[in-house]
Each structure stands twice: as C-alpha cells, then as structure tokens.
Amino acid sequence: MPNPPLSFLKIFKQNLADNHISIDGIQVRNALKKHKEILWQYQSKPMIELAKYTNDYSINHFSEALAWSLIQGDQPANGYLDKKAIHKFFVPYGFDSADIEDGCGLAPDNLVQPTQMTNFLSLMSKKLGQAVVLDILPHAGEEGYAKYFLKNDPVQKHIWVKSGSVSKVQNYTGIFKGQSGKYYAFSIMTNYFIGEHKDVQKAIQNLVKNYIEEL
Structure with missing residues (x-):
C-alpha cells in the first residue's frame, strides 16, 4: 500500500456512500507537498x-x-x-x-525468462567480478533460506542460489560450481504446478545436483 492515508480516505468515502450518507462536494485527491520537511536522517x-x-x-x-x-x-x-x-x-x-x-x-x-536471468548473472560476473556476485548471492547451507537447499549434501558448498516462491510458483536462480571446477549460472522457474511445494523444491534441487556432478 504505497499511500495509506489516501487509501483510507477512499475506503471511508465509499463506506459513507454505502450507508447513504451524503458526500456531495467531497473530493479525495493525492496532494503531495512541494517542499517536504526532513524529520530525521540516517546513514544506512x-x-x-x-x-x-x-x-x-x-x-x-x-x-x-x-x-x-x-x-x-x-x-x-x-x-x-x-x-x-x-x-x-x-x-x-x-x-x-x-x-x-x-x-x-x-x-x-x-x-x-530464465535465459534472461542467467545472462544477467553472467554479465554482472564480468562487470563486477565473480567473487562479488557470489558474495551477494546466498550460499547454500550457510545463509538465509538457502541454508536448506540440498541440506546436508556434500555438493551444497558449491551452490549460490536465490529462491522465489508464491502459490504454485517455485523459482531458483544462481550459480553452481561443477565437478570440473567451472562455474555455471542457472535459472529454473516453475509456474502453476500440480503438487506440493516441497516436492517441486526437491525435484529442482536434485536436478541442480545432477548438473554439478555431470559438469
């Protein structure tokens, strides 16, 4: 909700109208101050x-x-x-x-598209350096939600991955290090799948593991 006061006024106006309370002449508009006052500053x-x-x-x-x-x-x-x-x-x-x-x-x-995500990771690795990109991505087994990606599996330490999920959507994008020592960007997206999230997560994680062992 980008503007709570404005949203409240719109709902309030509609409630008045629904209860047959006259609102003739009342306008709800978004008026932003031209000169805003600084209340507090913080160095992030x-x-x-x-x-x-x-x-x-x-x-x-x-x-x-x-x-x-x-x-x-x-x-x-x-x-x-x-x-x-x-x-x-x-x-x-x-x-x-x-x-x-x-x-x-x-x-x-x-x-x-998944291809756009992998190309983006490749581009940023060249632009910023692979070490920087790997540091920004969650390291499987160590950080955040990636801690549970292929939990307790030996290949876990070779994966840097960001997950994304909502109802019937499960996506993973990141970088893995193959058994050859080369690094690969990957992006796997599933939409409107039938089944449980945990089953889709397991299938994707096993797929990534297979790629690591084969490449």
Whole structure:
C-alpha cells in the first residue's frame, strides 16, 4: 500500500456512500507537498550489504526500496514505482523483452525468462567480478533460506542460489560450481504446478545436483 492515508480516505468515502450518507462536494485527491520537511536522517549500510541481506532473507520491502533507489536516484520518494523507468533501467542488462512490474517480483504480471536471468548473472560476473556476485548471492547451507537447499549434501558448498516462491510458483536462480571446477549460472522457474511445494523444491534441487556432478 504505497499511500495509506489516501487509501483510507477512499475506503471511508465509499463506506459513507454505502450507508447513504451524503458526500456531495467531497473530493479525495493525492496532494503531495512541494517542499517536504526532513524529520530525521540516517546513514544506512552500504548498498551492496543491503542487497545481500535482501537476497538472504527475501525481504520484499527492501527489494521495493532498492528498486526505487535505482530509478529515482536522489529524487524524493513519492510511494509509486514507475514501471516504464524500471524497464528502461534494465534494458541494457538483457531485459528488453521482459515485463517487470515491481521491485520484489511478487506482481502476477511479471514476465521474465530464465535465459534472461542467467545472462544477467553472467554479465554482472564480468562487470563486477565473480567473487562479488557470489558474495551477494546466498550460499547454500550457510545463509538465509538457502541454508536448506540440498541440506546436508556434500555438493551444497558449491551452490549460490536465490529462491522465489508464491502459490504454485517455485523459482531458483544462481550459480553452481561443477565437478570440473567451472562455474555455471542457472535459472529454473516453475509456474502453476500440480503438487506440493516441497516436492517441486526437491525435484529442482536434485536436478541442480545432477548438473554439478555431470559438469
């Protein structure tokens, strides 16, 4: 809910109308102050640390805030995410045909291909360095929700992975180190599957394990 006061007023106005209470002449509009007063300032941790913590524990509010930071720069936040600006930002990173509706990936209308995700990881590994990308991604068996990916399996230490799930959706994107010593980016997405999440998770994890042992 980007603007709680405005949302409350809209609901309140509708309730008045539903109860036959006259609301003629009452308008509900979003009026932003031109000159905002600074109430408090806080020096946050470095952006790369915030990104890592966000990935480790899938903090959606942080994801949204990071998206706003990317597209708004030093402009004051207004509570609304400009989808066109997000798309424009990510086009140079291989997402020209993607539809990114929000910063955390929960919007049902998001359309992103696994190939785009693997290409993105490959590109960022070249741009930032593989060590930096691996540090940002959760390390299986150690950090956040990735702690349970192939739990207690010897290959666990060779996987860096970010998971994403909602009802009937289970996705994994990351990097693994094959038995040959080479590193591979992977992205596996399942939508509208029949069955339990735990069964899909197990199947995907076993698939990744097979790739590690074969490559």
